[in-house]
Amino acid sequence: MPIKSYLAHPQEGKKEDLLMALSKINHCEVIPAQNKDVIVLVTDTESEIEENILKEKLEAIESLKLFSMVSGFDTQN
Amino acid sequence: MCITPTNRRSFIKKMAATAAMTAAATMFPGIVFAIEQEANLPSGNDLDWKKGPCRFCGVGCGILVGVDKGKAVAVKGDPNSSVNKGLLCVKGYHQTMCIQAKDRLTHALVKKNGSYVRTPINEALDIVANKMKETIEKHGKDSVAMYTSGQSTIPEGYVASKLMKGAIGTNNLDCNARLCMASAVTGFLTTFGADEPMGCYEDIDYADYFITWGNNMAEMHPVLFSRMLEEKNRRGAKIIDFATRTTRSSSASDKSILFEPQTDLAVANAICHEIINKGWVNKSFVEKHCNFSKGLTNIGYGLEDKFKFTDKPEKIDFEAYKKFLEDYTPEKVAKYSGVSVKDIKYLATIYGDPNKKVVSYWCMGMNQHTRGTWINNLVYNIHLLTGKISQPGNGPFSLTGQPSACGTAREVGTFTHKLPKGVVTNEKHRRLAAKIWKVPYGRIPAKPTYHATEMFRAVDRGDIKFIWTQVTNPLVSLPKTSRYRPAMEKDSCFVVVSDVFPTPTSDVADVILPASWHIEKSGLYGNSERRTQHWDKMVEGPGETTPDAWMTIEVAKRMGFGDLFPYSEENHVEEIYNEYRQFHEGAKHGMAPLDVLKKQSGVIWPYVDGKSTQWRFNAKYDPACSNGEDFHFYGKPDGKAVIWQRPFEPAPEAPDDEYPFWLNTGRVIEHWHTGSMTRRIPVLHKAMPSAYVEFHPEDAKMLSIGNGEKIKVTSRRGSCILPASINERGLPTQGQVFVPFFDENMMINDVTLDAFCPISKEPDYKKCAVRVEKA
Numbered sequence: 105m106p107i108k109s110y111l112a113h114p115q116e117g118k119k120e121d122l123l124m125a126l127s128k129i130n131h132c133e134v135i136p137a138q139n140k141d142v143i144v145l146v147t148d149t150e151s152e153i154e155e156n157i158l159k160e161k162l163e164a165i166e167s168l169k170l171f172s173m174v175s176g177f178d179t180q181n
Numbered sequence: 182m183c184i185t186p187t188n189r190r191s192f193i194k195k196m197a198a199t200a201a202m203t204a205a206a207t208m209f210p211g212i213v214f215a216i217e218q219e220a221n222l223p224s225g226n227d228l229d230w231k232k233g234p235c236r237f238c239g240v241g242c243g244i245l246v247g248v249d250k251g252k253a254v255a256v257k258g259d260p261n262s263s264v265n266k267g268l269l270c271v272k273g274y275h276q277t278m279c280i281q282a283k284d285r286l287t288h289a290l291v292k293k294n295g296s297y298v299r300t301p302i303n304e305a306l307d308i309v310a311n312k313m314k315e316t317i318e319k320h321g322k323d324s325v326a327m328y329t330s331g332q333s334t335i336p337e338g339y340v341a342s343k344l345m346k347g348a349i350g351t352n353n354l355d356c357n358a359r360l361c362m363a364s365a366v367t368g369f370l371t372t373f374g375a376d377e378p379m380g381c382y383e384d385i386d387y388a389d390y391f392i393t394w395g396n397n398m399a400e401m402h403p404v405l406f407s408r409m410l411e412e413k414n415r416r417g418a419k420i421i422d423f424a425t426r427t428t429r430s431s432s433a434s435d436k437s438i439l440f441e442p443q444t445d446l447a448v449a450n451a452i453c454h455e456i457i458n459k460g461w462v463n464k465s466f467v468e469k470h471c472n473f474s475k476g477l478t479n480i481g482y483g484l485e486d487k488f489k490f491t492d493k494p495e496k497i498d499f500e501a502y503k504k505f506l507e508d509y510t511p512e513k514v515a516k517y518s519g520v521s522v523k524d525i526k527y528l529a530t531i532y533g534d535p536n537k538k539v540v541s542y543w544c545m546g547m548n549q550h551t552r553g554t555w556i557n558n559l560v561y562n563i564h565l566l567t568g569k570i571s572q573p574g575n576g577p578f579s580l581t582g583q584p585s586a587c588g589t590a591r592e593v594g595t596f597t598h599k600l601p602k603g604v605v606t607n608e609k610h611r612r613l614a615a616k617i618w619k620v621p622y623g624r625i626p627a628k629p630t631y632h633a634t635e636m637f638r639a640v641d642r643g644d645i646k647f648i649w650t651q652v653t654n655p656l657v658s659l660p661k662t663s664r665y666r667p668a669m670e671k672d673s674c675f676v677v678v679s680d681v682f683p684t685p686t687s688d689v690a691d692v693i694l695p696a697s698w699h700i701e702k703s704g705l706y707g708n709s710e711r712r713t714q715h716w717d718k719m720v721e722g723p724g725e726t727t728p729d730a731w732m733t734i735e736v737a738k739r740m741g742f743g744d745l746f747p748y749s750e751e752n753h754v755e756e757i758y759n760e761y762r763q764f765h766e767g768a769k770h771g772m773a774p775l776d777v778l779k780k781q782s783g784v785i786w787p788y789v790d791g792k793s794t795q796w797r798f799n800a801k802y803d804p805a806c807s808n809g810e811d812f813h814f815y816g817k818p819d820g821k822a823v824i825w826q827r828p829f830e831p832a833p834e835a836p837d838d839e840y841p842f843w844l845n846t847g848r849v850i851e852h853w854h855t856g857s858m859t860r861r862i863p864v865l866h867k868a869m870p871s872a873y874v875e876f877h878p879e880d881a882k883m884l885s886i887g888n889g890e891k892i893k894v895t896s897r898r899g900s901c902i903l904p905a906s907i908n909e910r911g912l913p914t915q916g917q918v919f920v921p922f923f924d925e926n927m928m929i930n931d932v933t934l935d936a937f938c939p940i941s942k943e944p945d946y947k948k949c950a951v952r953v954e955k956a
Binding site: 107108109110111133135137140142144145146148174175176177 | 209
């Protein structure tokens with residue numbers, strides 16, 4: 105049951121698009137910075153399979169330049 | 182904390198978000214998430230936000246702890262604190278999570294027939310008091326000792342000093358700040374006659390250049406570094422990293438200059454040579470406000486037991502100083518420092534330009550140095566020669582490592598030579614202490630006894646037969662633990678350890694006392710910028726955990742000193758602080774009343790007429806200046822600071838054929854000191870689970886060492902096995918390895934050398950010789 109947090113960096117001028125795209129995806133919570141082009145993304149999935157499916161969805165977002173993982177927890181432990 | 186799976190899950194999600202916001206704060210200085218932080222707190226909770234200082238480093242960030250139904254459930258930066266303006270680092274955000282560790286010490290443990298037996302706290306305190314008393318009766322008052330901490334609160338340090346020096350009448354009190362700040366103290370005292378920095382963090386808002394001397398601020402003082410980066414981005418301030426290893430700070434700086442270990446002494450002199458040679462000396466400042474002196478040379482390294490040294494200062498003139506510097510031309514120094522002539526001149530140009538404001542920052546790189554006092558003096562020389570001192574954006578600034586190394590160790594004075602005001606060798610200071618403590622003047626001994634290293638040597642020799650450690654973990658943090666661990670295991674010494682968690686030090690204790698953690702008690706800390714910060718108890722501690730100050734008071738009472746410790750359990754912090762304030766009355770060190778500290782996020786001393794003094798010694802800001810000039814270094818009898826003639830002298834142990842690498846040790850951003858708290862915080866432990874030995878890639882290639890491979894690091898003292906780290910966190914220079922010391926399972930201090938600065942008695946953890954081989 106992984107919980108992970110990421111920093112999501114948008115393509116130039118696409119922060120709002122990225123925010124909207126991330127908000128629509130299940131298992132995602134987003135916290136945009138007020139004054140910088142970066143979004144904190146927290147993912148909460150039930151299994152590794154679900155996690156991998158989610159990753160694929162995220163990587164397909166066009167307004168996303170890159171996302172880097174900051175922390176990861178397995179809540180079963 | 183949260184017990185249901187749902188709550189636990191939402192708590193972890195919040196922590197994951199916090200970790201990401203912290204990482205973002207490092208990458209984007211000034212980034213704002215504040216509204217979201219609050220919006221994402223668990224709904225339905227009526228959180229009570231209580232203010233205090235962070236538990237960890239010496240920066241002294243203001244924190245707000247969210248308390249729900251008596252439990253600490255969240256931490257955020259205090260937006261009202263001028264120190265951190267709402268920012269926190271990764272340790273700060275997660276600090277309260279260690280309270281829930283499963284192995285928390287909740288009850289006293291007494292060793293009986295080789296096993297620890299849970300014992301009521303009152304009974305354990307009886308044992309401690311009886312043993313201390315009995316040892317004094319049998320072996321004399323200098324057979325007992327206390328070893329405390331720069332993490333002790335001001336009241337904790339104060340009652341320890343009063344018990345040892347005022348009640349018992351021994352100077353056998355020292356603290357772990359000896360291991361991190363003693364050279365800064367002797368540097369300040371020899372140059373200015375008054376301890377602690379003259380400036381404050383607001384200097385960051387004005388400086389054009391920040392020059393960091395052997396100081397990885399991005400990891401050790403991340404919030405201050407973040408403020409510097411903000412100024413770099415906002416108005417083009419420049420950061421110059423001068424160090425022996427490439428770190429995260431180097432990468433974020435405008436320029437990184439590397440030097441060979443120990444040669445910072447020579448480079449500082451070369452900068453002064455260049456400043457004089459180019460005519461950049463601020464002549465009127467130097468003539469009005471500075472004297473020149475020299476001290477003894479070839480002063481030794483303290484490697485032998487009972488080492489003694491007393492400097493013999495001698496006044497010299499500017500011409501003699503100038504002549505001395507002829508040995509330190511940039512060309513001569515470049516040959517052995519590894520710093521190019523161009524870079525030495527570049528540094529001198531920055532300091533020498535009268536139109537640029539410069540702050541120098543340092544911490545352990547300069548202090549943990551066998552010539553620590555000297556290198557502190559030499560950086561002051563640069564600022565004094567150019568008159569760049571005690572003004573907004575201009576000044577030398579020694580950063581502290583621990584949250585109250587200044588407030589407790591230095592100001593209360595938990596060193597063997599110190600008193601709450603002044604030193605034991607000064608009759609006036611002893612008389613003041615005797616008066617406030619209400620003890621006979623003759624009871625306070627006039628001679629210092631054991632500094633930290635010598636204290637543990639005395640344990641090893643059998644001279645100390647009872648030792649009580651509080652808020653510190655010396656068997657991980659002392660140098661050469663390969664000697665001091667067996668010393669503490671000897672039957673000749675009765676060991677009492679007060680702590681929050683089990684540590685390698687509590688493992689050798691005869692009695693373990695369960696201490697309250699930070700927010701489970703009230704207290705006061707004093708940070709690097711002379712800011713005193715108060716907090717009220719926020720949550721109840723588990724079991725029979727008790728504040729360290731109260732345990733000391735209880736032992737004092739049991740030893741028959743109850744009349745000297747008339748404090749109440751409910752209100753002892755306030756009562757002790759009010760008594761302590763009397764020591765510092767006046768314009769030079771006046772401290773704010775407690776009601777002011779309760780309302781504000783810290784107050785800088787000297788606190789005069791309801792106002793903090795941000796820049797000492799400058800008549801524009803400091804009401805204690807009384808010589809009618811712009812500046813007044815009133816710590817010295819003639820009001821003048823001293824420019825010291827101090828030479829380069831080599832380290833006591835350097836790489837050779839048998840031990841061909843320098844060993845440098847230090848910290849990482851995730852862990853606080855010996856890791857006893859941060860290794861119990863899952864997010865921090867997972868981020869940095871174990872120590873490592875860092876190699877330069879060329880050295881690794883030469884030795885055919887791969888990342889993660891087990892390596893044995895061996896010195897003349899001992900050895901330690903760690904995984905190799907290549908091109909990861911930091912990059913040592915060729916011929917050097919770096920190891921962080923937070924990991925009690927990989928005891929690098931078994932390997933380090935217990936050489937120290939003969940003036941400050943602070944050990945050098947940054948330089949010794951080792952060999953490395955595959956384990």
